[in-house]
Amino acid sequence: MSSSFSASQSYRSTRSEVDQAVSFEEAVITGLAKDGGLFIPSVIPKLPSDFLTSWNQFSFQELAFNIMRLYISVKEISDEDLKKLIKDSYSTFRTNEITPLVKLNSVKNLYLLELFHGPTYAFKDVALQFVGNLFEFFLNRKNENISNESEKNSITVVGATSGDTGSAAIYGLRNKANVSVFILYPTGRISQIQELQMTTVNDANIHTLSVNGTFDDCQNVVKKVFNDTEFNDKYHIGAVNSINWARILAQITYYFHSYFQLKNQLPEDERNNFKIKFIVPSGNFGDILAGFYAKEMGLPIEQLIIATNENDILDRFLKTGNYDKSSEVNATYSPAMDILISSNFERLLWYMVKQTDGENNDNKTGAILAQFMLNLLSPKGVFSVSKETLAKTREIFDSFKITNDETVSTIKKIYQENNYIMDPHTSVGVTAALKKISQDDEKTQGNFKYISMSTAHPAKFSQVVNKSLTGLEGYDFENKVLPEAFKKFDSLPKKVRLVESADLKLIETVIVQELENEKLAKNSN
Numbered sequence: 474m475s476s477s478f479s480a481s482q483s484y485r486s487t488r489s490e491v492d493q494a495v496s497f498e499e500a501v502i503t504g505l506a507k508d509g510g511l512f513i514p515s516v517i518p519k520l521p522s523d524f525l526t527s528w529n530q531f532s533f534q535e536l537a538f539n540i541m542r543l544y545i546s547v548k549e550i551s552d553e554d555l556k557k558l559i560k561d562s563y564s565t566f567r568t569n570e571i572t573p574l575v576k577l578n579s580v581k582n583l584y585l586l587e588l589f590h591g592p593t594y595a596f597k598d599v600a601l602q603f604v605g606n607l608f609e610f611f612l613n614r615k616n617e618n619i620s621n622e623s624e625k626n627s628i629t630v631v632g633a634t635s636g637d638t639g640s641a642a643i644y645g646l647r648n649k650a651n652v653s654v655f656i657l658y659p660t661g662r663i664s665q666i667q668e669l670q671m672t673t674v675n676d677a678n679i680h681t682l683s684v685n686g687t688f689d690d691c692q693n694v695v696k697k698v699f700n701d702t703e704f705n706d707k708y709h710i711g712a713v714n715s716i717n718w719a720r721i722l723a724q725i726t727y728y729f730h731s732y733f734q735l736k737n738q739l740p741e742d743e744r745n746n747f748k749i750k751f752i753v754p755s756g757n758f759g760d761i762l763a764g765f766y767a768k769e770m771g772l773p774i775e776q777l778i779i780a781t782n783e784n785d786i787l788d789r790f791l792k793t794g795n796y797d798k799s800s801e802v803n804a805t806y807s808p809a810m811d812i813l814i815s816s817n818f819e820r821l822l823w824y825m826v827k828q829t830d831g832e833n834n835d836n837k838t839g840a841i842l843a844q845f846m847l848n849l850l851s852p853k854g855v856f857s858v859s860k861e862t863l864a865k866t867r868e869i870f871d872s873f874k875i876t877n878d879e880t881v882s883t884i885k886k887i888y889q890e891n892n893y894i895m896d897p898h899t900s901v902g903v904t905a906a907l908k909k910i911s912q913d914d915e916k917t918q919g920n921f922k923y924i925s926m927s928t929a930h931p932a933k934f935s936q937v938v939n940k941s942l943t944g945l946e947g948y949d950f951e952n953k954v955l956p957e958a959f960k961k962f963d964s965l966p967k968k969v970r971l972v973e974s975a976d977l978k979l980i981e982t983v984i985v986q987e988l989e990n991e992k993l994a995k996n997s998n
């Protein structure tokens with residue numbers, strides 16, 4: 474690791490007990506550290522002291538550039554290249570604002586940040602559009618002086634999806650040079666829209682596999698593919714899952730962007746006198762973790778509020794200090810948050826432990842984290858933090874667990890009061906926001922503004938939205954909710970391969986065959 478990188482531009486593992494840093498490129502390409510930990514910047518960079526005024530009028534892309542620049546050395550990616558990567562990544566969004574902020578009039582001080590204006594209509598696009606371009610950039614650079622096609626560096630991305638991640642990864646990586654993508658989904662177990670979003674992508678490098686089995690079967694076989702060293706070495710298996718540092722980095726931008734949008738929407742006399750609380754519907758803790766980095770960098774965020782559905786490991790942690798994996802996943806109305814363990818939470822914990830039991834020592838902190846994760850893997854599946862660590866976490870975070878019934882009734886309430894239609898994940902966030910606001914109102918209220926993350930377009934989760942709103946005055950799914958792009962799916966050709974079982978050898982055979990087909994398709998072009 475070159476010593477000319479500043480500390481915020483080099484990366485260490487959350488489980489590392491020794492000082493060793495890797496570059497941004499290595500952190501992004503390898504995804505996971507060798508010791509099983511997650512990559513974090515060696516220090517969190519601070520903002521320029523005048524950023525509140527000098528960044529105030531920046532576009533989303535300009536903010537992205539200035540934030541990312543702090544985390545990526547100019548020796549790794551030049552200013553010009555970074556600007557181009559950002560420009561390309563957000564050119565696929567349908568609004569100039571990229572992530573527009575919307576005021577909900579019926580509730581004082583409550584705003585929604587719409588994160589679903591990318592190609593797959595869900596928040597994961599904000600990060601995966603960037604990650605796709607980044608993968609291609611790094612590969613192109615490695616291949617610059619290699620003329621023989623067969624010697625070029627390539628990546629075979631393999632992932633399992635229960636819905637949103639698969640389509641966002643496909644749209645992020647379609648048509649990228651030297652990247653092939655295999656997304657496995659359980660046949661008949663994802664929504665029709667989610668399936669169509671994947672199977673109507675025709676690019677030669679995209680391979681959607683409909684696998685006879687459950688989501689867990691798909692995920693297990695993907696893990697086996699990764700662990701098959703011989704296969705992995707030969708095909709360079711890569712991942713774009715939510716623990717990739719580049720995804721967190723790309724998400725920091727919208728915390729800043731929404732802060733400035735809000736500030737500029739306020740009457741003059743309020744602009745320098747408000748505090749923001751963000752409410753984030755959470756699953757793997759990637760979205761809200763980006764808010765934590767924004768706060769640590771110096772963005773004035775008062776509090777971060779975790780909204781979970783009935784898969785509530787985070788809510789239970791905040792209340793007890795025990796991180797306790799329950800035995801099974803509950804299928805809820807907000808399926809993108811149906812998870813047992815929030816992978817990115819390990820990153821937050823690192824900072825919370827460092828300031829308490831880690832005694833401000835990185836290596837000691839790494840050792841404590843490594844032990845936590847061992848405990849989590851043991852048959853009991855639980856670890857506990859100290860009172861001090863829990864207290865530290867609660868200085869910044871609060872949490873709410875939201876039920877299916879509440880999810881439905883908030884969709885209905887917000888529609889009736891604002892004529893605004895939310896998807897069920899967004900509703901989990903707004904339900905938590907309403908609870909938080911009424912708690913704050915009971916105490917003496919500061920001048921708080923609340924921004925709740927809107928993570929998916931309602932048409933993606935039509936069943937729950939229809940269940941909530943059908944029969945209400947003026948509600949018309951086909952004509953008022955469904956985007957034009959979704960109506961065209963039926964007439965498009967489908968590309969999908971059915972696989973009889975989630976068997977390792979079978980999946981590997983399919984991958985090899987499809988890679989051959991892909992090569993043939995490319996050569997014939």
Ligand SMILES: *Cc1c(COP(=O)(O)O)cnc(C)c1O
Pocket residue numbers: 595596597637638715754755756757758759760761809810898928929
């Ligand atoms: C992935 C996802 C979430 C959860 O985000 P995390 O970063 O995993 O916490 C929430 N809503 C939707 C629609 C999603 O796709």
